[in-house]
Amino acid sequence: MEMWLKEEQIESAAMTYKVKETLVRRKTDFQDLAILDTEAFGRMLVLDGIVQTTINDEYVYHEMISHIPLFTHPNPKKVLVVGGGDGGAIREVLKHPSVEKAVLCEIDGVVVEECKKHLPEISCALEDPRCEVFIGDGIKYVHEHKNEFDVIIVDSTDPFGAAEGLFGGSFYKEIYECLTEEGIFIAQTETPFYLPEVVKSVFSDAKAVFPVTKLFMAAIPTYPSGYWSFTVGSKKHDPENADLSKTIDISTKYYTKKLHKACFSLPKYVEDLIK
């Protein structure tokens, strides 16, 4: 028997992956969770039929969503990750020795539990003493913590259903309040190729709240179109022109200091969206 996962990227185009084994399949209180072992990308986390992260390409997303804001902030001590229950962003955040505390606020405890069991390469740092895992609603958590985090990373699923509230102006205002004086916020913000309107409206919402707002792109093979946007909102420091001369060297597979600056140079069709 041959098993293939089929993920519709848009209604009329799909990626399919040959599945060696279904390691987990559970209905949680929030979503349909699966961890599959695939031939092409190794083990992957799939939520509501959408590939979230895979052993073979997770480094792109987790490095870029973490190191861009953490190397932009001059001294990030306290970091909040909203979502990101697989632990990949936390793993990258904790590569920065300035970080004293990294809080993971994930609404679905089952994601954390199963990723700890089946994706240890990604979730490994959740056991680090500097990491605190809080299972609960990110919107409520952000609302209840003012002026507390130097960097907030919104590592959410797509802006439909459960994660809808994590996109848009009212949440970004709460994020702003939750950040310290030189605070920086980053979120994954979908693909401009298939969802130009989402990228446009999310960027515009962030721009209305933050003095500095920038968008960068990264190449993630298992995400629709292979090309993904991230939006950075910052109170003071410009991520594109960050002073990286004194930053430490960390071990990465995608991020480099040169790419940190270059990834903000956008294709014309993306530039036009956020004008």
Next chain:
Amino acid sequence: MEMWLKEEQIESAAMTYKVKETLVRRKTDFQDLAILDTEAFGRMLVLDGIVQTTINDEYVYHEMISHIPLFTHPNPKKVLVVGGGDGGAIREVLKHPSVEKAVLCEIDGVVVEECKKHLPEISCALEDPRCEVFIGDGIKYVHEHKNEFDVIIVDSTDPFGAAEGLFGGSFYKEIYECLTEEGIFIAQTETPFYLPEVVKSVFSDAKAVFPVTKLFMAAIPTYPSGYWSFTVGSKKHDPENADLSKTIDISTKYYTKKLHKACFSLPKYVEDLIK
């Protein structure tokens, strides 16, 4: 009845596209040619089952393979495109007013004929008086023309089967001879995510021939992994540090002057391949 094209990107992962209509399906002397009308990407050219170009994302490939070398050369007058029978590269090349002659050397006349009929948005410039279409073997053509072209663009299919001879050191030596004094060569060189060894060996072959060799990346949704490499070999001018201050403005959807420089900043895993 629902028709879907399935393209295996590697053995165990595939992209599938819903097909509205098969406009052409022909066995040529060289390959199995199809032009399909798809819902997600519009009309697409498919050779031996591999998507070559589509109405909805062709601009990325054609702009980047053309404008990077043409804006790097201070005064490109004569340009050769090897392969590229769809005419997309020629269309972009002829946006440069300095170009007096653009030769398309395509081995398969049927590709040119069918693209003229079914993909006019891409093939339109093949009728330009500055364009000469030559149906024949690119390797032979390059061998027979010495010191003649300012820019040579190798817009080939993958390095297996018919196009195999268009990759590698012995062809690059012929290309070098075919170029004028300040000549620049560019080729599409596959995806470093799925085919790291190909990228590595092609780059190393080009580096052995050209004083300046650089690799850049572009995000092409219908190509495997969505992330594609191009290798530039140049006799004198460095494409990454090209003087773009006096270049004209042309109408593009992907290329920008800022991106021209930034696209040479590579992810760590790609940088490591060409060290």
